Amino acid sequence: xxDAALRAPGGPVRAERALWRxxxxxxxxxxxxxxxxxxxLVGLFAPLLAPHDPNFVDxxxxxxxxxxxxxxxxxxxxxxxVSRLLYGARTTVYGAAIACLVGxxxxxxxxxxxGYFGGAADRICSWISDAVQSVPGMIVLLIVAAGTGxxxxxxxxxVGAFMTPGYYRISRSRALAVRREPYxxxxxxxxxxxxxxxxxxxxxxxxxxxxxxxxxxxGVAMGMQTGLQFLGVGxxxxxxxxxxxxxxxxxxxxxxxxxxxxxxxxxxxxxxLAFIGSTLADLVSVRTEPARRRRTAPAGGHAADAExxxxxxxxVHTVEQSVLRxxxxxxxxxxxxxDKEVVRGVCLDVAPGEVLGIxxxxxxxxxxxxxxxxxxxxGDGRTxxxxxxIGGREAGRLPRAERHALLxxxxxxxxxEPMSNLDPCYTIGHQLVEPLRAVHRLTKAxxxxxAREVLLRVGITDPDRVMASxxxxxxxxxxxxxxxxxxxxxxxxxxxxxxPTTALDxxxxxxxxxxxxxxxxxxxxxxxxxxxxxxxxxxxxDRVVVMKDGRIIESGTVGQIFADPADxxxxxxxxxxxxxxxxxxxxxxxWHEAGQKVHT
Amino acid sequence: xxKESAHVTTDxxxxxxxxxxxxxxxxxxxxxxxxxxxxxxxxIGAGECVGLxxxxxxxxxxxxxxxxxxxxxxxxxxxxxxxxxxxxxxxxxxxxxxxxxxxxxxPYGSLDPxxxxxxxxxxxxxxxGTGRAQARTTVAEMLDHVRLPADTVRRYxxxxxxxxxxxxxxxxxxxxxxxxxVCDEPVSALDLTTQAAVIDxxxxxxRETGVSYLFVSHDLGVVRRICHRVSVMYQGECVETGPNxxxxxxxxxxxxxxxxxxxxxxxxxxxxxxxxxWLALRAPATTPVP
Numbered sequence: 030x031x032d033a034a035l036r037a038p039g040g041p042v043r044a045e046r047a048l049w050r051x052x053x054x055x056x057x058x059x060x061x062x063x064x065x066x067x068x069x070l071v072g073l074f075a076p077l078l079a080p081h082d083p084n085f086v087d088x089x090x091x092x093x094x095x096x097x098x099x100x101x102x103x104x105x106x107x108x109x110x111v112s113r114l115l116y117g118a119r120t121t122v123y124g125a126a127i128a129c130l131v132g133x134x135x136x137x138x139x140x141x142x143x144g145y146f147g148g149a150a151d152r153i154c155s156w157i158s159d160a161v162q163s164v165p166g167m168i169v170l171l172i173v174a175a176g177t178g179x180x181x182x183x184x185x186x187x188v189g190a191f192m193t194p195g196y197y198r199i200s201r202s203r204a205l206a207v208r209r210e211p212y213x214x215x216x217x218x219x220x221x222x223x224x225x226x227x228x229x230x231x232x233x234x235x236x237x238x239x240x241x242x243x244x245x246x247x248g249v250a251m252g253m254q255t256g257l258q259f260l261g262v263g264x265x266x267x268x269x270x271x272x273x274x275x276x277x278x279x280x281x282x283x284x285x286x287x288x289x290x291x292x293x294x295x296x297x298x299x300x301x302l303a304f305i306g307s308t309l310a311d312l313v314s315v316r317t318e319p320a321r322r323r324r325t326a327p328a329g330g331h332a333a334d335a336e337x338x339x340x341x342x343x344x345v346h347t348v349e350q351s352v353l354r355x356x357x358x359x360x361x362x363x364x365x366x367x368d369k370e371v372v373r374g375v376c377l378d379v380a381p382g383e384v385l386g387i388x389x390x391x392x393x394x395x396x397x398x399x400x401x402x403x404x405x406x407x408g409d410g411r412t413x414x415x416x417x418x419i420g421g422r423e424a425g426r427l428p429r430a431e432r433h434a435l436l437x438x439x440x441x442x443x444x445x446e447p448m449s450n451l452d453p454c455y456t457i458g459h460q461l462v463e464p465l466r467a468v469h470r471l472t473k474a475x476x477x478x479x480a481r482e483v484l485l486r487v488g489i490t491d492p493d494r495v496m497a498s499x500x501x502x503x504x505x506x507x508x509x510x511x512x513x514x515x516x517x518x519x520x521x522x523x524x525x526x527x528x529p530t531t532a533l534d535x536x537x538x539x540x541x542x543x544x545x546x547x548x549x550x551x552x553x554x555x556x557x558x559x560x561x562x563x564x565x566x567x568x569x570x571d572r573v574v575v576m577k578d579g580r581i582i583e584s585g586t587v588g589q590i591f592a593d594p595a596d597x598x599x600x601x602x603x604x605x606x607x608x609x610x611x612x613x614x615x616x617x618x619x620w621h622e623a624g625q626k627v628h629t
Numbered sequence: 630x631x632k633e634s635a636h637v638t639t640d641x642x643x644x645x646x647x648x649x650x651x652x653x654x655x656x657x658x659x660x661x662x663x664x665x666x667x668x669x670x671x672x673i674g675a676g677e678c679v680g681l682x683x684x685x686x687x688x689x690x691x692x693x694x695x696x697x698x699x700x701x702x703x704x705x706x707x708x709x710x711x712x713x714x715x716x717x718x719x720x721x722x723x724x725x726x727x728x729x730x731x732x733x734x735x736p737y738g739s740l741d742p743x744x745x746x747x748x749x750x751x752x753x754x755x756x757x758g759t760g761r762a763q764a765r766t767t768v769a770e771m772l773d774h775v776r777l778p779a780d781t782v783r784r785y786x787x788x789x790x791x792x793x794x795x796x797x798x799x800x801x802x803x804x805x806x807x808x809x810x811v812c813d814e815p816v817s818a819l820d821l822t823t824q825a826a827v828i829d830x831x832x833x834x835x836r837e838t839g840v841s842y843l844f845v846s847h848d849l850g851v852v853r854r855i856c857h858r859v860s861v862m863y864q865g866e867c868v869e870t871g872p873n874x875x876x877x878x879x880x881x882x883x884x885x886x887x888x889x890x891x892x893x894x895x896x897x898x899x900x901x902x903x904x905x906x907w908l909a910l911r912a913p914a915t916t917p918v919p
Contacts, residue, residue, distance in 0.1 A: 211739040215801065218697050219753035220726025229752065233743040390820040391791075505685075534684035535847065539891035539907060561821065564893030567900040587897050605821035606895035612853045612873055613678065616832065 048237060051312050058308030064301040068294075072119035079112035083268045092284045101290050104276050110290050113268040117291065120269040121251055121298065124185040128250035129243050131189025136196025137239055141231045143197070144204025145223075155201070158194040166191045170253070174262040181264045188253050192246045199238045207234040237313050244306030248299040255295055270295050340374035340415075342574060342581035352439075352523045352555040353402065354378040354418040360397045360579075361411045371397050372412075373579040379572075381522065384549060384556045386566040386587075388602065389576035395559050396445075398576070399525050404436060420522055437468040441516030441554075443545075445528040447508035451500035458496030461515050469519050483514040487544055506537035510544070517548055524549065527559045542568055563603050567591065575599045644711060645672035646841050647696065647809055652705035652715075654691050665691040667865040668705065673809065678835060678842040680852035680873070682888070683862030689845045692862070693811040696843065697731055698722050710808070726753065730802035734814035736794035740786035740801075747782030750801050757805065771800040774834060792823035796830065803834065809841045816851060828855050849892055853877040861885045886910060 052058050071078060080098075090103030101110035143154040170187055177183045207213060207230065216226050257263060258271020259278075270291040277288025340357040348354055360372035372394040379385040389395040399405075401412040402419075417425045420439050424432050444450040451460060458480065465476035477496075484492035487510040500508060509529065516524055526545065530538035546569055549556045558570065566573050566587060574584040575596065583596045594600040604610070611619075654666040666688045673679045683689040694700035696707055698717060707715045714725060733739040740749055747768060754764040772781055775796040786794055795815060802810050812831070816824040832855060835842065846852050852859055852873075859876040861869040861884065869882040880886050890907035894900050 210741075211733040211735050212741045214697075214699055215731060215733060215739055215798070216752070217699065218726060218729070218731045219756065219801070219805075220723040221752065221756045222723065225756055229744075230741055233741065236743070390822065535849075536684060536887060536891040539893070539904075542893070543904075543908070562893070563821075563895035564900065567895050567897045568893040568904060591895070591897055601822055603895050605825050606850065610825075610850075610854055612877065613832070613855055613857055614872075614874055616854075617857075620836065 048309075048312055052308060055308050055312070057304055061301040061304035061308065064297060065305060068118050068298050068301070069122050071115055072122040075115040075119045079109075079115045081109040081112045083108060083112040083116045084266070085109070092280065092287065094286070102286060104273065104287055105280050105284075106276070108268075110273070110287065113273055114270070114290060114294055116268045117270040117273060118294065118298075120181070120267055121254065121295070124181065124188075124254045125247040125250045127182060127185040128189035128192055128254075129247050131186050132192035132196045132246055133239060133243065135190070136193040137200045137232075137235060139193075140197040140200025141204045141227060141235060144201040145208050145227060145231055147205075147208075151201070154197065158197045161191065162194045164191075166253070167256075170257060171260075171262065174257070179262050179264065181267075184257060184262070185250070185254065188250050192250065195242055195246060196239065199242055200235045203235045203238060204231050207231060237309070241306050241309045241313065244302045244309065248302040248306075251295065251299055251302075340376050342376040342584055344376050344378050345572075346378050346380045348418055349421050350380050351378040351418065352381050352420060353557065354416070355398070355402055355414065356417070357415040358398060358401060358417065359413050360394070360401050360406065361413075362409050363411075371579050372401065375576070375579075375581055377574050377581065377584070379523070379555045379557055381555050382549075382553050384546075384558065384569055384571045386570035386573040387557065387559045387576060388561065388563065388566055388573055390561055390602075392578075393576040394579035395576045396527055397579075399527060399557065399559055403440060403442060403525060404432065405442075434468070437464070438519060439522050441519065441521035441524045443509070443513055443516050443524065443526040443529045446532050447505055447512055448500065448532075450512060451508055453500050455499075456496065457498055457500060457503070457511050461496065461511070461518060464515065465518055479518055480514070483518045484511070486548070487511075487514045487517075488540075489514070506533055506540065509533060509537075509541055513541070513544060513548070517552065517554075520552060521554060523555045523557065525557045525559075528561070529558065530565065531561070538565075545569065563591075563606050575602070646675045646677075646710055647671075647673040647843070648706070648708040649692070649696070650706045650708075652692065652695055652707060653703045654688075654695050654700050655703045656691075665700075665865055666695065669862070669865075669867050671860050671867065671870065673841050673843055675808065675841055676835065676839045677858065678831075678844055678856045680856035680859040681843060681845045681862060682847065682849055682852050682859060682876075684847060684888075686864075687862040688865040689847075689862045690813055693731075693813050693843060693845050697729065697811055698725075726807075727757065727805045728808045730805065730807040730810045732795070732798050732802050732810060732812045732815045734817050736791040736798065736818055739798050740794055742786055744785075745782065746784055746786065746789075746797055749786070749797065750782070750804055753801065753805055767804055768800075771803050774803060774837070775800045775830060790823075791819050792827055795819060795827055799827075799830065799834070803838070803840075806838070807840060809843065811843045811845070813845045814847065815844075817846065817848065824851065831855055849877050849889055861888070883910070 086107045087103070088107045090099060090109065091107040092105055093099060093103040095102045099109050099111065101114070104110055104113065139154045139158075143151040170184060173187045174184055213226060213230055216230060221229070255269075255271035255274065258269045259275045261275065263269060263271065265272075273291035274288060274295075277284070277291065281288050344354065344356065346354070355375060355377050358372055358375045359370060361368050361370045375394070375398050377385070377387070377398075387395045387398065397406070397410070401410065402417055406412060414425060416423055419435055422435060424435055427435065451457065458477070461480040461484075462473065462476040465471045465479055466473060471479065480496065481492045484495060489495050489507070489510055495503065495507070495511065503511070513529075524545075529545065530541050533541060542565065545556065545558075548554070558565065560566065570587050572584070572586050573590050575582050575590070575598070577598055583590065583594065583599050590599060591603065594603060649669060649671045651668045651670055652666055653664065653668055656663045656665050669688070669692055671679065681689045681692060691700055695702050698714070702715050705715070706713060709725070709729065717725060744752075750768040750771060751764040754767060755761070759767070768782060769779055772779060777793065777796055777800070781797070786797065789797065798815075815831075816827050819827060828851060831842065834840065842855070844852065844856055856873050859871065859873055860867050861876060861880070861882065863884045869876060869880060869885050876885060877889070880889055887907070887910055890903055890910060894903055
């Protein structure tokens with residue numbers, strides 16, 4: 030719910046075009062790309078750019094230092110280093126391009142097909158991919174070099190073959206993920222052939238990761254290629270960087286510059302590719318600009334500027350009477366489009382034994398309000414408030430450790446998604462017992478007894494079996510009962526339930542609501558229920574707060590709000606609960622009547 | 630257009646458009662098989678909306694998938710327009726796409742995020758050999774049908790809200806002018822106020838085009854609003870089928886009664902009554918959730 034609200038503006042953005050546009054805003058990425066393009070252009074136009082014939086031997090130039098005519102001097106055979114570097118760029122780029130093309134050409138189709146079709150195709154392709162990875166590459170390359178008379182193109186095709194598993198793996202994992210997306214099912218129902226789905230949807234999905242992988246692969250291929258050339262494998266007629274490094278290596282002691290130039294060229298090129306790859310990877314994985322993390326301390330008077338609108342909602346209890354009291358709470362998220370205030374000055378409070386409902390649609394800020402009160406806000410969020418009191422103590426002013434102790438002992442929390450809020454690695458018993466020991470300082474035996482007691486109370490008839498189970502072994506309704514048991518085990522004064530029944534079936538929802546009501550009465554707790562469903566409000570709440578766009582637009586007792594909603598939005602929300610609206614029969618009858626009237 | 634006017638006039642009392650008879654679907658999970666559908670039968674007439682209600686795991690979505698050919702049918706028959714489509718595969722199944730379409734629940738996952746709305750909507754048309762110009766005209770017409778502005782075609786799904794995306798998904802289902810659309814929880818992920826608008830859109834489109842719906846939902850209120858007839862699924866079986874008014878107001882089967890009473894009504898006084906009836910119906914043995 031909250032996710033959806035925050036995701037909307039940042040979104041998976043406008044595909045590749047936006048990706049490139051954002052890439053061009055990164056100075057590091059742009060520089061790296063410019064350097065790499067320069068290397069490519071230099072390689073392409075080497076014959077035009079090179080001042081000398083790279084293979085022309087001038088004995089006077091042997092190991093010559095840099096001069097006006099020979100900017101980098103001459104090598105140990107008396108050839109111009111600048112010209113050889115330029116021609117070498119050509120070889121390097123050509124080799125890397127072949128390796129990438131082979132890798133993409135074999136790895137991507139195989140990976141996409143394996144991920145999409147699964148089954149035997151997947152098993153066979155993965156087996157081949159694993160086998161290729163387990164072969165020692167350098168040895169095979171040397172064998173190939175010996176067998177083909179060191180043909181450079183064949184060698185680079187072989188290097189490409191060794192790069193294939195990398196492409197295969199990323200394509201397969203993307204395809205596996207996309208295959209489960211409903212839009213692929215929709216495409217099948219729309220009558221698209223497998224070939225067309227692979228082409229239209231799967232290849233699009235692997236597009237970005239393949240480009241990133243190619244930047245890295247090209248760098249690795251250049252490294253391997255230079256290594257081979259350094260060892261003397263390759264064509265002697267065309268100059269290349271590995272050969273030059275070998276030459277420089279032999280005279281390293283006396284003429285270090287000869288080794289420096291090709292090493293520098295190779296190092297800069299590979300670094301440029303690495304930076305392009307990492308910048309792209311950043312952009313793909315992080316969809317919004319990084320936010321400044323800062324938690325504004327509750328600032329007394331100056332929190333409300335002249336511009337910020339006044340707070341909304343009402344405080345009906347005194348500080349001493351209320352279990353939770355929130356005064357003028359604001360929550361701001363830093364997004365790519367500047368700061369976004371999702372909670373804009375909210376005031377609410379709840380007294381012991383009272384059930385408060387916070388109602389609103391997605392994006393209304395209802396969950397964010399409670400998250401910030403409970404210190405559960407995700408990393409990018411900042412809060413400010415005139416005060417948040419829990420059990421009469423101002424939580425905002427307490428040191429962090431004390432605030433957490435207060436929240437841990439006085440407040441219980443029931444989340445929306447029961448399954449994702451239980452750790453799959455631990456038994457349910459462990460997850461119930463540990464907080465009781467850590468927060469409430471019970472012994473292990475006491476904690477186990479207490480856990481068993483609350484599990485029985487929430488309607489679990491065989492607590493020992495459930496405590497020994499792992500989360501995946503129980504149903505969603507059972508998991509929600511476990512979480513409720515955990516939340517009330519410490520006998521809190523306040524139970525906060527964030528959409529506790531939204532993920533559950535309606536029959537289970539009724540059970541959970543009934544349980545919450547019983548527990549609330551039994552323990553005399555205050556209960557805050559965050560929900561979008563006015564049926565739930567009618568069922569359980571005493572008072573209700575209606576939120577829209579981060580503000581409270583109306584609050585009051587349940588009787589008053591349902592009988593006479595002051596705000597039209599509240600009335601619309603109540604009316605939108607379909608249960609009471611006209612049935613299709615009524616609608617059709619009305620429509621036919623209207624239709625007949627039109628005709629006569 | 631011919632086809633359209635033809636099925637508007639089709640009498641829904643004649644041979645049903647869709648006939649599902651004793652359909653069984655098994656899911657294999659490792660070595661164990663799970664019987665998701667245990668012999669379900671139903672019919673949908675032309676221009677009719679039939680609701681399929683049940684909880685998660687009741688098999689309601691599986692039946693939709695079986696009709697669409699996305700789930701393998703172990704036994705039983707599915708007939709569409711008098712033709713057996715139970716095990717239709719390959720080209721024959723793809724040809725059926727002209728008549729049988731789908732709208733899924735998830736408004737975020739059901740549209741390819743890398744394609745523009747125009748590409749998404751044109752895809753089913755161009756895949757079936759429609760020319761580009763013709764496709765563009767049809768797409769514009771469908772956007773109009775679902776009340777979205779014409780410039781929508783150039784934008785990407787991420788620029789739209791959940792409700793608007795669901796309109797796009799509906800337009801995609803409509804572009805080939807199908808005779809039946811399987812709607813799998815199409816409004817469950819939407820806010821209540823958006824839900825109401827999308828449901829009204831479904832009704833309007835049905836009146837305009839005469840298309841039939843199989844409307845899968847867990848929400849009796851939604852089903853009451855849009856469906857002519859309702860089937861209630863429970864643990865892979867159809868426990869009750871009947872006219873909307875009966876099933877959503879005075880159901881006969883105890884499970885449907887429990888389902889109806891479990892759903893809270895937005896009126897404190899009536900909800901108190903409903904809760905008392907629910908508590909009375911709730912047998913003590915059912916207290917722990919299975």
